[in-house]
Amino acid sequence: MEQMNIVIVGHVDHGKSTLIGRLLADTGSLPEGKLEQVRQNCARNAKPFEYAFLLDALKDEQSQGITIDAARCFFNTAKRRYIIIDAPGHIEFLKNMITGASRAEAALLLIDAHEGVQENSKRHGYMLHLLGIRHVVVLVNKMDLVNYDEAAFLKVKTDYQAFLAQFGLVPAAFVPIAAREGENLAQWGSFPLAGSAESARMPWYTGKSVLDHIDDFVHIEDNTTLPFRMPVQDIYKFTAAKDDRRIVAGTISSGSVCVGDEVVFYPSQKRSRIKSIEGFNQPERRTAVAGMPVGFTLETQIYIRPGDLMVKAYPSDDVGRSSSGAESLPSPSIVASIPAALSSSSGIERASALSLSLPLNVVPLSGTTFKVSLFWLGRTPMVLGKAYKLKLATTRVTVYLKEILSVMDASELQIEKNRREVRRHEVAECVLETLKPLAYDLAVDFEDTGRFVIVDGYEIAAGGIVVGQLATETSAVQTYKAQRDASWEKGLVEVQTRQVMLGQRARAIVFVGERSSEMGKLLEKHLIENGRLAYYLGRASVLSGLGADYAGTLAREEFIRRLGELAHVFTDAGLIFITSMYEFDDAELDILTVLSQPFEILVVTCGLNPLSQRVPDAQIEDEVTLEEAKGILTRLLADREVVPEYFL
Numbered sequence: 001m002e003q004m005n006i007v008i009v010g011h012v013d014h015g016k017s018t019l020i021g022r023l024l025a026d027t028g029s030l031p032e033g034k035l036e037q038v039r040q041n042c043a044r045n046a047k048p049f050e051y052a053f054l055l056d057a058l059k060d061e062q063s064q065g066i067t068i069d070a071a072r073c074f075f076n077t078a079k080r081r082y083i084i085i086d087a088p089g090h091i092e093f094l095k096n097m098i099t100g101a102s103r104a105e106a107a108l109l110l111i112d113a114h115e116g117v118q119e120n121s122k123r124h125g126y127m128l129h130l131l132g133i134r135h136v137v138v139l140v141n142k143m144d145l146v147n148y149d150e151a152a153f154l155k156v157k158t159d160y161q162a163f164l165a166q167f168g169l170v171p172a173a174f175v176p177i178a179a180r181e182g183e184n185l186a187q188w189g190s191f192p193l194a195g196s197a198e199s200a201r202m203p204w205y206t207g208k209s210v211l212d213h214i215d216d217f218v219h220i221e222d223n224t225t226l227p228f229r230m231p232v233q234d235i236y237k238f239t240a241a242k243d244d245r246r247i248v249a250g251t252i253s254s255g256s257v258c259v260g261d262e263v264v265f266y267p268s269q270k271r272s273r274i275k276s277i278e279g280f281n282q283p284e285r286r287t288a289v290a291g292m293p294v295g296f297t298l299e300t301q302i303y304i305r306p307g308d309l310m311v312k313a314y315p316s317d318d319v320g321r322s323s324s325g326a327e328s329l330p331s332p333s334i335v336a337s338i339p340a341a342l343s344s345s346s347g348i349e350r351a352s353a354l355s356l357s358l359p360l361n362v363v364p365l366s367g368t369t370f371k372v373s374l375f376w377l378g379r380t381p382m383v384l385g386k387a388y389k390l391k392l393a394t395t396r397v398t399v400y401l402k403e404i405l406s407v408m409d410a411s412e413l414q415i416e417k418n419r420r421e422v423r424r425h426e427v428a429e430c431v432l433e434t435l436k437p438l439a440y441d442l443a444v445d446f447e448d449t450g451r452f453v454i455v456d457g458y459e460i461a462a463g464g465i466v467v468g469q470l471a472t473e474t475s476a477v478q479t480y481k482a483q484r485d486a487s488w489e490k491g492l493v494e495v496q497t498r499q500v501m502l503g504q505r506a507r508a509i510v511f512v513g514e515r516s517s518e519m520g521k522l523l524e525k526h527l528i529e530n531g532r533l534a535y536y537l538g539r540a541s542v543l544s545g546l547g548a549d550y551a552g553t554l555a556r557e558e559f560i561r562r563l564g565e566l567a568h569v570f571t572d573a574g575l576i577f578i579t580s581m582y583e584f585d586d587a588e589l590d591i592l593t594v595l596s597q598p599f600e601i602l603v604v605t606c607g608l609n610p611l612s613q614r615v616p617d618a619q620i621e622d623e624v625t626l627e628e629a630k631g632i633l634t635r636l637l638a639d640r641e642v643v644p645e646y647f648l
Helices: 016-026 034-044 059-064 091-101 119-130 150-165 210-216 332-336 476-487 495-502 516-529 539-543 547-551 553-572 586-596 626-639
Strands: 003-010 071-076 081-086 106-112 135-141 173-176 230-237 246-251 256-258 262-266 270-278 287-289 293-298 309-312 365-376 387-392 395-409 426-440 451-456 459-469 507-513 534-537 576-581 601-606 618-620
Touching (some): 003 016, 003 119, 106 210, 119 150, 119 365, 135 150, 135 210, 150 173, 173 210, 387 426, 426 476, 426 553, 476 586, 507 516, 516 534, 516 601, 516 626, 534 553, 539 553, 539 576, 553 586, 586 601, 601 626, 618 626
Parallel strands (some): 003 106, 135 173, 507 576, 507 601, 534 576
Antiparallel strands (some): 230 246, 230 309, 262 270, 262 309, 270 293, 365 426, 365 459, 387 395, 387 451
């Protein structure tokens, strides 16, 4: 039997947990004796029995009467197996609601017939839209509190339909129910209630029951027919028993791939061919498909990093995408899913580039600037220029809010322009910028590589979707450098004077690769022995002061910034600055190049070349001896006139 995830959402106390508890009881899905156990527990504590107690297992939830976390339960119908997610309704736990809803294919949204449409009813409706959940049934609950009055039901239906229509969400149906009493939950469906063929209390409703609507939901087809995508989780290298394999590991999010297929890694665009498909304690496999956690070995050893996006290569792999920096517009389907007032004149309403049927050779977008729609949940506002952490698939990068295009209150859909911050529970269309290029897709095409969360400090502060790629004339690094140079206080001695006095040209020399540290120290020693002023600075020295969180995204990029500033200071003093890093990539070298200007950076690769676009100034292979390496470096410095009279 197929399986489907359904989330139950709604304002606090509108009856979500009661609905689920009643469905479990009516479908015979409870463990034997569970219902009676809960009844007896309520009697012992002099509490009225509630079906919600079948689900709310946490003590805090039962004492306060609210659902705090997203709880899951299971039941079957004749058609399929269901996982029901009970998402919290209280505004303080909106983040938990989004976490639960993000795993669902369909939703039941509850509204109290007596209280009517509340703020969180509206927020939840918009969040379902933002998360891309299109199968929604609205349940008007607690009809017993309004004496099962049809007029009360129609008022809620009319009000909420008008709200949802503003951003194009059309529910499959509105159903009047009384969850505690079991009205219209399981009648006429796979599990009819004893002696009941219809709701005697609401004869004016002639539609389907809740269970029948659930069975009518269309299950999302598996995504093995989509273009291949696998976010790289990690790269493992084995050294025991002369095993020199590098295994690229991750979970395939869409498509399929076979041994022998050529693959491309974005954003570096490095290519190789799949040599083998690996799995722990598994038989040999020739094919891997969406949903599988797998590892790959490659015929050509290339340097890739966690967060890269693995894509299958085709004769023409540039359909529908632009990585050159030009604006890339989303497909038509996203136009209908975002309020027209949120669409800027340069953005969404002009989108017509992609068809809804994606060709297999459509490639990811890549770049540093992109347009998003996000929902802010942080305790403090999201502000321009502040560094946040962005998590998209396996990518972890620092991101900055570059521009706020428009802000919307999700409960009232009121649009504001010219804002400098995004406040809690607001939806915003923004431009985000990263220091390094990252690979991603439009959310309308690929959910896994088009959705993201933003972390502020140690808390998830926002969730959102990518809606387009943008060009930018000035990068964040260039802007930072311009601000630094404008405030730089220079002395009375020009750098040219220092260089003449020292008899050398100031340069930064960066060693990249497995033997980089060894080669950097060798060059420093050789230069000092020949009367030159050079200084080698290793990675650990730069990292001192960053603390144990070096593995974190912010620390990594702070390391690059520090290194660039140190390179600028040393070269401005007329010295030859030497540093090394095994895992530098093109984007990080580009950052160092900008920060070190006006001084040139020389790049020397050692062993396996981790660079994809940049051509190194010198290459030292693994088998090269130290004396041979010294000769290569000496000739490089002589050719570039770093030390004009320098010779072997």
